[in-house]
Amino acid sequence: MALSHNLGFPRIGRDRELKKALEAYWRGELSEVGLRSTGQQLRATHWQVQKEAGIDLLPVGDFAWYDQVLTHSLMFGVIPERFRPKSGKPTLETLFAMARGTVAAEHGSSCCGGAHAQEMTKWFDTNYHYLVPEFTRDQQFALSWEQLFEEVKEAIALGHNVKPVVIGPLTYLWLGKAKGEEFDRLELLESLLPVYGEVLQRLAGLGVEWVQIDEPILSLDLPQDWKNAFERAYNLLQRDPLKKLVATYFAGLEDNLGLAASLPVDGLHIDLVRAPEQFPGILDRLPAYKVLSLGIVNGRNVWRTDLNQALEILQQAQERLGDRLWVAPSCSLLHSPVDLGREDRLDEELKSWLAFAVQKCEEIAVLTLALNDPNNSQVQAALELSRSVQATRAASPRIHKPEVQARLAAVTARDSQRHSPFETRIKLQREHLQLPLFPTTTIGSFPQTSAIRLARQSFKAGKISEAEYTEAMYSEIRHAVEVQENLGLDVLVHGEAERNDMVEYFAEQLDGYAFTRFGWVQSYGSRCVKPAVIYGDLSRPKAMTVEWIRYAQGLTNKVMKGMLTGPVTMLMWSFPRDDISREQQARQLALAIRDEVVDLERAGIRIVQIDEAAFREGLPLRKAQWNNYLNWATEAFRLCASGVADETQIHTHMCYSEFNDVIESIAAMDADVITIETSRSDMELLDAFEAFDYPNEIGPGVYDIHSPRVPDTREMVQLLRKAARRIPAQRLWVNPDCGLKTRGWAETEAALVNMVVAAQTLRKEFA
Numbered sequence: 001m002a003l004s005h006n007l008g009f010p011r012i013g014r015d016r017e018l019k020k021a022l023e024a025y026w027r028g029e030l031s032e033v034g035l036r037s038t039g040q041q042l043r044a045t046h047w048q049v050q051k052e053a054g055i056d057l058l059p060v061g062d063f064a065w066y067d068q069v070l071t072h073s074l075m076f077g078v079i080p081e082r083f084r085p086k087s088g089k090p091t092l093e094t095l096f097a098m099a100r101g102t103v104a105a106e107h108g109s110s111c112c113g114g115a116h117a118q119e120m121t122k123w124f125d126t127n128y129h130y131l132v133p134e135f136t137r138d139q140q141f142a143l144s145w146e147q148l149f150e151e152v153k154e155a156i157a158l159g160h161n162v163k164p165v166v167i168g169p170l171t172y173l174w175l176g177k178a179k180g181e182e183f184d185r186l187e188l189l190e191s192l193l194p195v196y197g198e199v200l201q202r203l204a205g206l207g208v209e210w211v212q213i214d215e216p217i218l219s220l221d222l223p224q225d226w227k228n229a230f231e232r233a234y235n236l237l238q239r240d241p242l243k244k245l246v247a248t249y250f251a252g253l254e255d256n257l258g259l260a261a262s263l264p265v266d267g268l269h270i271d272l273v274r275a276p277e278q279f280p281g282i283l284d285r286l287p288a289y290k291v292l293s294l295g296i297v298n299g300r301n302v303w304r305t306d307l308n309q310a311l312e313i314l315q316q317a318q319e320r321l322g323d324r325l326w327v328a329p330s331c332s333l334l335h336s337p338v339d340l341g342r343e344d345r346l347d348e349e350l351k352s353w354l355a356f357a358v359q360k361c362e363e364i365a366v367l368t369l370a371l372n373d374p375n376n377s378q379v380q381a382a383l384e385l386s387r388s389v390q391a392t393r394a395a396s397p398r399i400h401k402p403e404v405q406a407r408l409a410a411v412t413a414r415d416s417q418r419h420s421p422f423e424t425r426i427k428l429q430r431e432h433l434q435l436p437l438f439p440t441t442t443i444g445s446f447p448q449t450s451a452i453r454l455a456r457q458s459f460k461a462g463k464i465s466e467a468e469y470t471e472a473m474y475s476e477i478r479h480a481v482e483v484q485e486n487l488g489l490d491v492l493v494h495g496e497a498e499r500n501d502m503v504e505y506f507a508e509q510l511d512g513y514a515f516t517r518f519g520w521v522q523s524y525g526s527r528c529v530k531p532a533v534i535y536g537d538l539s540r541p542k543a544m545t546v547e548w549i550r551y552a553q554g555l556t557n558k559v560m561k562g563m564l565t566g567p568v569t570m571l572m573w574s575f576p577r578d579d580i581s582r583e584q585q586a587r588q589l590a591l592a593i594r595d596e597v598v599d600l601e602r603a604g605i606r607i608v609q610i611d612e613a614a615f616r617e618g619l620p621l622r623k624a625q626w627n628n629y630l631n632w633a634t635e636a637f638r639l640c641a642s643g644v645a646d647e648t649q650i651h652t653h654m655c656y657s658e659f660n661d662v663i664e665s666i667a668a669m670d671a672d673v674i675t676i677e678t679s680r681s682d683m684e685l686l687d688a689f690e691a692f693d694y695p696n697e698i699g700p701g702v703y704d705i706h707s708p709r710v711p712d713t714r715e716m717v718q719l720l721r722k723a724a725r726r727i728p729a730q731r732l733w734v735n736p737d738c739g740l741k742t743r744g745w746a747e748t749e750a751a752l753v754n755m756v757v758a759a760q761t762l763r764k765e766f767a
């Protein structure tokens, strides 16, 4: 019999119960007992839902109070000195301190006795963020946290057939960072493994048969010593009890296939959604005793699986594997929304195309049933339904827009080229814009005050009219313009008061996007995002931002910058279609945004900024695929930016600090000006600009907007001097490192006053 299992279920709850409970607990409005009971109820509900869907083997250990990597750090006793309890075992308080810092740190610095939180970073190429383990050279490991065992007992007591999930030793070490003196994290492997041994012993004692050991780093380009360490580690773990399933996901195994297939464990899971080409080759590489788990249902998107197509692959696998075949989602369902059943306002047709975590479990179960009992009537009905869903979706006129396709087909290479090269453009732009040396500007948003949010809510709820709402926003714009004029900034912005979110705002105005009400996915801790769904060809029925920007420009003689979100970021922060490539979707978005850029120019706007905050995060996990991505991503950006005259200046903004490996592509985007985040890394990032002669203008962020701290002029002057040593002064801009929407007005004005003085100082020095 083939077996169905799940790699992990979303923990947040279909109504975000965990988020609400956590936040109430942090505010002191819910007791620890109350919080724990919410967690317990959620786990019980989630196991029950999966069992009812028909999953044979349920994951345990996928629940976390904040983050599963953090839970492992507690389990292994990897608790940085600053959080270590004076006596006794770590508590929930220890866990939340590691995740969020202690009081003084929450207010933005660690100067006053507070401990700063552990660093947080993206979990592979997802939008989930984990807490980076901190290792010291003399790191000791000791079993220090009972959560996994308690939850296994809990599930068994409820009568479930469970498979605990742990992060494998190599992935865990890989995800961490060496603190203090530099050393090789692999040196810690020998002392970490005995703790895994203890964990497996304890689980065996509870009557568990299988354990899932996640080693997603097997889908990365691994250095040779890490590959070697896999063999060493699993040879040692082999002595410990339990059947072990090593799980890999997010990309193909490629050069690690031989290694992964031959590890001395009892099963291997591979991701056939991200890397379908692994099949059927994998069947020849797998030792005859091993279970193969095929991740055939997409754990990272919202579309229904084509069951007939999936079944064909599974049947082929079954012929070779028999009972050794398991059916699974591609990765943990942590990355998909919880329950489509909760969506009461989606139209029925669109809804029939979608599957969230609960529905994905049903798909896995019915595929397994189809293998075990092909003539079962439920199976026949499901296959038939899937066939018809796929057919209607493929033929649906709401997906295929001939105008969009015709326009895309007519795009030529010229369309993604500005008329003249940068050197020509910049001369014209300088004449046209008449800006001083070291021009000052901001990244776009100004504080999103509670008054703004209230106005938006009232408008959405129908409590105020459109005219009243527009007037409220106009009044915010007037205020923003007045403040900027008083500050003496050179290039102004309208402040983005009317935008809830930089992607959603545009998605709501494009055809081809749909919105869920409850499609939340955990981003970190209690924070969730609700990405919009791209379901059809994308187009812009009418101008999206022109009226706001035109109004703002009308209030001032200074240059007003138009503000848009770029095609790559729109795509990365949405659920994309699965029936056409990401590249094609990016091109459709590019054409829609191009029209907006051209309309802004026509309305007299001389500078347009197109934000590409997510440009770098689109990079594939494997280096070999980088070029392909970078080519289409830069091309999409250029396509949206190249419809304007040479005099119109195009800016872009990116919010991260690792540029070295993509700097050439950033140059290839050919924006006239790029503003970037540098202040936190003390302009270190500009090293990239030293090694590579970046040709266009740059605004390296001179202060960190992520903290309410007001930087003084002196530090900004120093940063600018540092920048001017690497980049010619004529090409430097002066700006904060990101938008100001999360800040208050008082600190924003105070910081900008100092920033303007810093720019004036530099102007004198370079006059």
Ligand code: GLN
Residues within 6 Å of the ligand: 443, 444, 445, 496, 502, 563, 611, 613, 653, 654, 655, 738, 739, 740, 741
């Ligand atoms: N223009 C946006 C803002 O200022 C940019 C935000 C971002 O890149 N994350 O808010």
Ligand code: ZN
Residues within 6 Å of the ligand: 443, 613, 653, 654, 655, 737, 738, 739
């Ligand atoms: Zn930013």
